[in-house]
Amino acid sequence: MEKELDRVIEEIMATPNVNGCLVADHQGLCLASKGTAHVDSAGMIVAISEQACKIQPNLKPPTVCLETDTKQCLIQRHGTITGAIFKQKS
Amino acid sequence: MVDDLRKYLNHLLEKVNGLxxxxxxxxxxxxLVRAVTERAPELALRPNFISTFGMATDQASKLGLGRNKTIISMYSSYQVIQMNKLPLVITFIGSDNCNTGHILSLESQIEPCLKELAAVVADAP
Structure with missing residues (x-):
């Protein structure tokens, strides 16, 4: 059932500098995760994207980028599904 | 101790939308400690509702999957998440569309505060 999702995750993980990937549903429950992405952070990731959507509720959901010195976390919501990609800065 | 914990729980309540x-x-x-908003359903706050979790978690632990840790109950307009921290039980009540994952992640934030309370309850006759 989740074959297609696993394939997409594998594809994302194969991208250079990506070391983690997580997909969660609208309830903040983890659908899939791979690499450094922790299952327990699914709720927090969905909450961040929800809060970001409130900034401009009439526009499509924004991409949130959390950045540290060495790493990046990109969060994007699509309908009820939220995805997060953890990247090493190049 | 309890007052500080109540304040902390109230602070957590504000952090999660719909909790x-x-x-x-x-x-x-x-x-033992309650942080409640006025939107919480009165029936779900009663001991006879909360105590059913004790039985449910005992039965769920017999399924051969190991000790049961959490039970999430989804109702038409509410969700109830109960965590087994025996001798304590933590109950979260939220709206049906509330972020379940976010509530589950509160466990790690509440757990360090429970040590003293668990010791008191365990020592009680």
């Missing part, structure tokens, strides 16, 4: 209450009880459903 109505956090209740820490013993396994019989006797409330």
């Amino acid at each position: 109505f209450s956090i209740i820490i009880t013993d396994r019989d459903g006797v409330p």
